[in-house]
Amino acid sequence: MRSIYISIVRRFFRCRRNHFCVLFVGEDLTGEASMKRLSILSAAAISLMASSATAQTEITWWHAMGGALGDTVNQIATDFNASQTEYQITPVFKGTYEEALTAGIAAFRAGEQPNILQVFDAGAATVIGAKGATIPVQDLLTENGADFDINDYISGVRYFFADSDEKMIGMPFNSSSPIMYYNVNAMEAAGVEAPKTWEEFETVTAPALAEAGYIPLAQSHSPWIFVENFMSRHNLPFATNDNGYKGTDTKILANTPELKMHWSHVKDWLDAGYYAYYGAAWGDNQTPFEEGKVAIWLGSSGSFGGLAQMDLPFEFSATYLPYWEAVTTEPTQTFIGGAALFAMSGKSAEENKATAAFFEFLTSPEVQYMWHKETGYVPITTAAYEMAKADGYYDRAPAAEVGIQQLSLPAGENTKGYRMGFYVQIRDVMNREIGRILGGETSVDDGFAAIETEGNDLLAKFAQTQSQ
């Protein structure tokens, strides 16, 4: 009974990265078992009714897309099922990203894994490290006769979920990037433009916005936006071993002068009233922006769909994440966030074929464009991006293009991604120390030293789990 309560409450309450609050709307509490039974029944009914009794191959897809995103996921599945007669896909919502990963792992250990599992950026090292748990998406597609060319994908999303040989392991289904949203009315009231650099923010934008009665800046995910993407935006290494792609004896480079410089400034901004921190939860930091209290909010490009649907009391727009001119004069692209779809191993060739067919459908320009428009996640292929451009979508909604443009900025040797084990825990350590820094419980130096030490301990532990 309690577990049901917990799941209701979770679904009700969780506010997650890359989108607004996940609302609890008629979630199927009976679980995927009965859902499976239901779809088997309906499949049986269909095959009974059909004059030519063709057996359909059924596959399941576990994902972490709640609320409006979940509706779009269901729409894609329905469209796929309607587009052909051989395969039937059933999407199942498994809670937050962390919960979906844990559920997938537990199911795999019990031999009950779904065909497709959605795993988020922080879980990449875990799922890719477990060779044999998944079939690399590149192999899956090629073996099943689909055209696969990694160069069809836009450069920013190509390698984040790839292995050290640049083979694509996970399909970067919902890719986003942190961008800067701003309240246009607030900017006008303060007589400033959206800042391009943090220097400009500190000396021009923030004082003017504060003067005009706004809280100048807030952001929703300190580790993602102000640590990971701080590194990629400035083309700084985030870990040894080529950001962790080459081997597991990796050390995190979180205790660097540039990063500590940034956070010293953030702390100063907080004390001066230029920055506000509402805790580690995504939604708590987004709400004040929606309420018009905060003028600039750093969020996900995937937040666009939700913000656009909301009846905000002001006009909003978006642009690139600022950078420090003192660190670099040639800012680079950012990492993708969001999640990828992994084809789980241990399934029949027939089912793998169905999974490959679904991936092909999913990466078609039409489906990608629809997904991009509905949610704000970036279109992952060049063809889909071209289609959106040709359709005039960005003339109507210029802010929707910012994410993909930022991912298409010049790349650097440190911008393709990072690969670190137990990264969910490393992020928790970052969130904890950053909360302590902002709350005055620890200094920037001590905080980042702790992140480095604990991060390296976790990486060393992860390396031990990988040695057989």
Next chain:
Amino acid sequence: MKRAAFTHRWIPILLLVPQIAIIGIFFYWPAIHALRSSFYLQDPFGFGETFVGMSNYLSLFKSAAYGRAAIFTVGFTLIVTFLSLGIALLLAVKADKVLRGAKTYRTLLMWVYAVAPPVAGVMGVIMFNQSWGPLSDFFKSLGWDFVLGVHYYDTAFAMVLIAVWKQIPVNFIFFLSGLQSIPKSVREAAMIDNPSAAGRFWDVTFPLLAPTGFFLLITNITYSLFDTFGIIDTVVKGEPGNNPMTLVYKVYVDGFRGNDLGGSSAQSVILMVLVLAMTVVQFRLVERRIHYT
């Protein structure tokens, strides 16, 4: 003393089997597994594992975060247990004197007990909402800049408040029935000996309530340690950040969220040992001073 006699030797065994099976499957088997995993580091998907000896335990003792969680757990348990017992006892003593409508009181108070911890947590999160929570607003009007999820002690305060609120009713009911089972003759005799109500309470009523109190002490400590999981989980909204957390919640965070099975198993073994020690201490030392009738 009555003696039950079984005609066959295997009947009692047969009757015991279901209980033993349940304990074996749901307690001993997982406990043994946890004990074993605590000496290994394991790939989350189960592909590989390395024997690491005591290293999972040693890294816990070195960890500042684990130390903070331990200190918080002790403080939280003491405060929640003390407050929920103290307030409930006070309410029970006062309500004992009011007999009209006592049943209505009891029923109404029972309702709160029926609220599951996560639901209590959700209600707390709503009351303490950063931008429009009535309790946050109330504290702000008193000059206390209360921000749930940002200030460590504010979050801890909210957790304690919710946990105590939820636990008072059950304590109240037990104390009230405990009070009502004290024989009238004893009270009347005490009334002759000691005219002070407070004196009578400490000399006569309180010792007679001791069996109830001891039972409640144990259940309240267990509640604060384990059952508050749902409250903590909803208050931190799934993002531990720099929020306070109990040791039980940390087992979940590291094991289920962070996929570190070895480290998390070591934590649960430590908890197992603690609970065992606590039980022995409670029954050996405290129980001796209590007289059951």
